[in-house]
Amino acid sequence: MKRIAEKFARLGWVVEVFCPSPKWADLAPGIRQLDPRVKIIAGHVGGTYPGEENGPGFAAFLDLLREGKVYTKLSGLDRFYYGKPGGIDSMEGIVKKIVEAGPGQIVFGSDWPHTGLGALRGGRTEKQRIEEVEAYRDVDVGLHLRKLREWIPDEGTWRKLWVETPERLFG
Numbered sequence: 699m700k701r702i703a704e705k706f707a708r709l710g711w712v713v714e715v716f717c718p719s720p721k722w723a724d725l726a727p728g729i730r731q732l733d734p735r736v737k738i739i740a741g742h743v744g745g746t747y748p749g750e751e752n753g754p755g756f757a758a759f760l761d762l763l764r765e766g767k768v769y770t771k772l773s774g775l776d777r778f779y780y781g782k783p784g785g786i787d788s789m790e791g792i793v794k795k796i797v798e799a800g801p802g803q804i805v806f807g808s809d810w811p812h813t814g815l816g817a818l819r820g821g822r823t824e825k826q827r828i829e830e831v832e833a834y835r836d837v838d839v840g841l842h843l844r845k846l847r848e849w850i851p852d853e854g855t856w857r858k859l860w861v862e863t864p865e866r867l868f869g
Contacts, residue, residue, distance in 0.1 A: 699713070699715075699725070699728060699729075699732075700728060700731070700732065703732045703733060703736040703738075704733060704736075706736060707732075707733040707735040707736045708735070710735070710737075710869070711737075712737045712738075712739050712867060712868065713736060713737065713738050713739070714738075714739050714740075714741050715738060715739070715740055715741065715768075716740070716741035716742060716745060717740075717745050718745045718755070719744055719745045719746040719747065719750045719753065719755045719756050719759065720750070720753060720754070720755035721745070721755060722740075722744060722755045722756070722758040722759035722762065723754045723755045723757075723758040725758075726758040726759075726761065726762055729762060729767050729768065730762075730765070730767060732767075737769065737867060738767065738768045738769070739768065739769040739770065739771060739805070739867065740759065740768050740769070740770040740771070741770075741771055741773065741774070741807070742771060742773050742774035742775075742777060742778070742807075742809070743770060743771070743772060743773070743774070743775065743778065743789070743792055743793065743796060744756065744759040744770055744796070746759070746778065746792050747778045747782075748778065748779065748782050748784075748788035748789065748791075748792065750792075751791050751792045751795055756792075756795075760795060760796070760799040760800075761799075763796065763799040763800030763803045764799045764800060766800075766802075766803065768800075768803065769800075769803045769804065769805060769863065769867055770796060770800070770803060770804055770805075771804075771805055771806070771807035772793060772796070772804055772805070772806050772807070772846060772859070773806065773807030773808065773809045774807070774809040775789050775793075775842050775845075776809075776812070776835075776837050776842070777809070778792075786841060786842070786845055787845075789845075790845070790849055793845075793846065793849050793850075794849055797849070797850055797855060801852075801854075801855040801858055802858050802862070802863055802866075803863065804858070804859050804863060805859065805863050805864050805867060806843075806846070806859055806860065808839055809837070810837075810839070811834050812834055812835040812836070812837040813832050813834060813835070814832025814833060814834075814835065846859075
């Protein structure tokens, strides 16, 4: 990550990291040492599944948000609540903790086109990953938007999500 980040820093590019939530504890020290011009964005709510919001990886992720070291996309929610009791509502605590930790560090992502869930459906062999095309899924993005608005009632934070943070992040 350090080598890539050094190259991207001078270009003003954004490095997206998508990893499981527990990995943030391992990544945090290295991220803190990166050139301050490097913009890191964590894909899909930092890779956090319901039930992981009290773990050390998620805590490290929240610290990085508070410190302004990472941004995150509020995206791909369905990838994490799929098959979970409570459906999308199982993501409420995760999203609220992210917003509280970094209200100026969040952007929306639709995750379109909605590709298959792969591992969430029991996994795929290496051969399947290479040779088979997963079908696209119908995802109710409108539901995601309504829930995000419910979970982010503050007008200033809502504006940061849609306008100010994307401008700062992507120019």
